[in-house]
Amino acid sequence: MDIIRADHLKKTFGPVTAVNDVNLSVREGEIFGFLGPNGAGKTTTIRLLTGVLTPDFGTVHINGIDIHRHPLDAKMQMGVIPENSTVYGDLSAEQNLQLSGKMYGMPKTLRDKRVDEVLSKMGLSEKKRLPVRTFSKGMKQRASIACAIIHRPKVLFLDEPTSGLDVQSRRLVIETIHEMNEQGSTIFLTTHNIEEANTLCRTVCIINKGMIVAQDSPERLKKMFDTTQSVEVSFDRPVSRDLFAAEGILRAEPCGDKWRLYTDNPDQVLKYLVGRAEREAITITSLTTSGPSLEEAFVRITECA
Amino acid sequence: MMEAPLFLRGILVITGKNMRLYYTKPPVLMFGLLFPLFMFFAFFVGRNLDLETFFPGFLAMMLFFTASSVGPLITPWEKREKTYERLLSYPVTQDSIILGDVVAGAVFGIGISLLVWIASRFFVPVAVTNIGLFILAFILGTLACAALGALLASPASDSPPNVMIFSNLVRFPLIFISGIFVPLEQMQGLGLALAYCSPLTYMVDLFNAAMSGTSVFSPVTDCGVLIVASAGFIVISRVIQKRNMMKGM
Numbered sequence: 001m002d003i004i005r006a007d008h009l010k011k012t013f014g015p016v017t018a019v020n021d022v023n024l025s026v027r028e029g030e031i032f033g034f035l036g037p038n039g040a041g042k043t044t045t046i047r048l049l050t051g052v053l054t055p056d057f058g059t060v061h062i063n064g065i066d067i068h069r070h071p072l073d074a075k076m077q078m079g080v081i082p083e084n085s086t087v088y089g090d091l092s093a094e095q096n097l098q099l100s101g102k103m104y105g106m107p108k109t110l111r112d113k114r115v116d117e118v119l120s121k122m123g124l125s126e127k128k129r130l131p132v133r134t135f136s137k138g139m140k141q142r143a144s145i146a147c148a149i150i151h152r153p154k155v156l157f158l159d160e161p162t163s164g165l166d167v168q169s170r171r172l173v174i175e176t177i178h179e180m181n182e183q184g185s186t187i188f189l190t191t192h193n194i195e196e197a198n199t200l201c202r203t204v205c206i207i208n209k210g211m212i213v214a215q216d217s218p219e220r221l222k223k224m225f226d227t228t229q230s231v232e233v234s235f236d237r238p239v240s241r242d243l244f245a246a247e248g249i250l251r252a253e254p255c256g257d258k259w260r261l262y263t264d265n266p267d268q269v270l271k272y273l274v275g276r277a278e279r280e281a282i283t284i285t286s287l288t289t290s291g292p293s294l295e296e297a298f299v300r301i302t303e304c305a
Numbered sequence: 306m307m308e309a310p311l312f313l314r315g316i317l318v319i320t321g322k323n324m325r326l327y328y329t330k331p332p333v334l335m336f337g338l339l340f341p342l343f344m345f346f347a348f349f350v351g352r353n354l355d356l357e358t359f360f361p362g363f364l365a366m367m368l369f370f371t372a373s374s375v376g377p378l379i380t381p382w383e384k385r386e387k388t389y390e391r392l393l394s395y396p397v398t399q400d401s402i403i404l405g406d407v408v409a410g411a412v413f414g415i416g417i418s419l420l421v422w423i424a425s426r427f428f429v430p431v432a433v434t435n436i437g438l439f440i441l442a443f444i445l446g447t448l449a450c451a452a453l454g455a456l457l458a459s460p461a462s463d464s465p466p467n468v469m470i471f472s473n474l475v476r477f478p479l480i481f482i483s484g485i486f487v488p489l490e491q492m493q494g495l496g497l498a499l500a501y502c503s504p505l506t507y508m509v510d511l512f513n514a515a516m517s518g519t520s521v522f523s524p525v526t527d528c529g530v531l532i533v534a535s536a537g538f539i540v541i542s543r544v545i546q547k548r549n550m551m552k553g554m
Contacts, residue, residue, distance in 0.1 A: 072397070
């Protein structure tokens with residue numbers, strides 16, 4: 001079943017068409033990645049999907065409810081972490097969560113229990129009574145996520161949730177996304193971090209200039225645009241580029257203390273490298289292969305559009 | 306109709322949030338509380354004025370400033386602090402946000418003005434001749450002023466000082482043309498025409514009717530104008546805020 005469904009969404013701001021005929025469907029229980037370059041229309045789309053903005057044309061259904069006809073019922077199904085938006089700095093983390101719980105109509109006993117639970121999960125228990133304005137950026141983002149998940153939403157929208165966070169906070173956010181998904185929430189995630197989308201999402205959708213230009217699984221998107229793979233190799237001493245003039249190696253690029261070799265046939269290249277190293281009496285210190293990247297596919301797709 | 310309880314709950318929660326966060330903000334205390342008191346002292350202290358005559362006007366001015374001081378601050382403050390979009394993403398609508406702002410302003414206005422009225426009973430020998438009209442004046446007056454406050458927040462950017470300056474630019478002239486310092490009977494020409502356009506005039510008149518038993522218009526007219534003004538301010542505020550929603554977000 002599609003838990004998020006958008007049909008022919010269009011939104012203009014004066015002469016600028018921010019979103020143009022966007023159609024989306026997200027299946028229940030999915031982690032859905034929404035990618036696009038700056039100014040592509042990601043944030044406008046998420047604002048249309050969450051009922052913050054009204055489209056000029058088109059409809060959005062959340063769990064079967066039309067968000068622009070029944071905004072309150074539809075919003076009860078979701079938690080939202082808007083980009084650049086934060087919680088109330090003058091309130092403590094605990095007060096912010098209580099407020100959030102009240103907004104979702106949670107009864108007091110359940111609210112109190114969930115506030116403690118979520119604060120503990122987000123690592124904010126010790127500072128729950130301090131005003132949020134005294135928090136670091138990572139802690140503020142954790143408080144923001146805590147407010148969005150307090151009512152165990154069916155759909156969680158996250159707009160660039162890990163942008164500008166330190167490693168620990170980023171990991172905690174990713175863990176929370178996984179955990180929410182395991183507990184049954186559908187995740188709609190926009191991110192600039194292609195690697196994050198690659199590892200987290202089952203389906204990735206790419207928007208460019210207000211239009212959806214691709215939607216598929218990360219693996220299929222990668223294969224659609226690039227069949228070239230690469231082999232990264234390093235040796236115990238410097239070698240010249242001539243070493244890589246062999247059949248099967250399309251191109252060789254120095255990459256720090258390694259060489260990256262592009263090929264259609266990694267097996268042939270690996271065998272060549274091992275044999276050549278033996279003949280030249282040099283030691284291979286590391287050897288890795290990698291497939292086509294989602295980043296490459298993203299760049300190609302957004303360039304083509 | 307299924308959404309009505311959610312809508313009402315949204316208004317209540319937003320009102321509670323506004324009361325907690327904005328009542329103690331310096332612009333509210335300055336322009337909502339201190340300013341009308343200073344105005345009162347500036348005009349009445351040391352002058353041989355009949356307090357009984359002017360007190361209903363002063364009470365109306367107090368209510369006007371307190372009730373209309375909260376509304377203009379909230380939206381710009383929330384946009385500046387980047388909490389407005391999060392608020393919109395909760396199960397609330399822009400209407401519940403506007404009404405939550407209006408109710409928070411109205412409660413502030415009623416609370417402070419009632420305190421002033423109770424305290425003043427020890428110093429000023431002013432009686433209430435019609436308690437029903439007095440309660441109506443409080444409720445309808447504060448509603449109109451709080452709705453005006455919400456309207457003044459409509460051109461909201463993310464700069465609270467700019468909005469406060471704009472709101473004072475509108476509010477200050479109103480107190481001079483609404484029968485507070487110059488009784489309506491003594492006004493002529495343009496001044497009188499402007500007085501008829503100010504909802505504050507009808508609030509002052511209703512307080513006069515309730516406290517001294519004298520009024521220029523009938524209480525029905527006063528109440529009718531205040532109700533229409535409240536509804537008008539809220540509707541216009543809704544239209545402008547919808548148009549300006551993206552400003553500062």
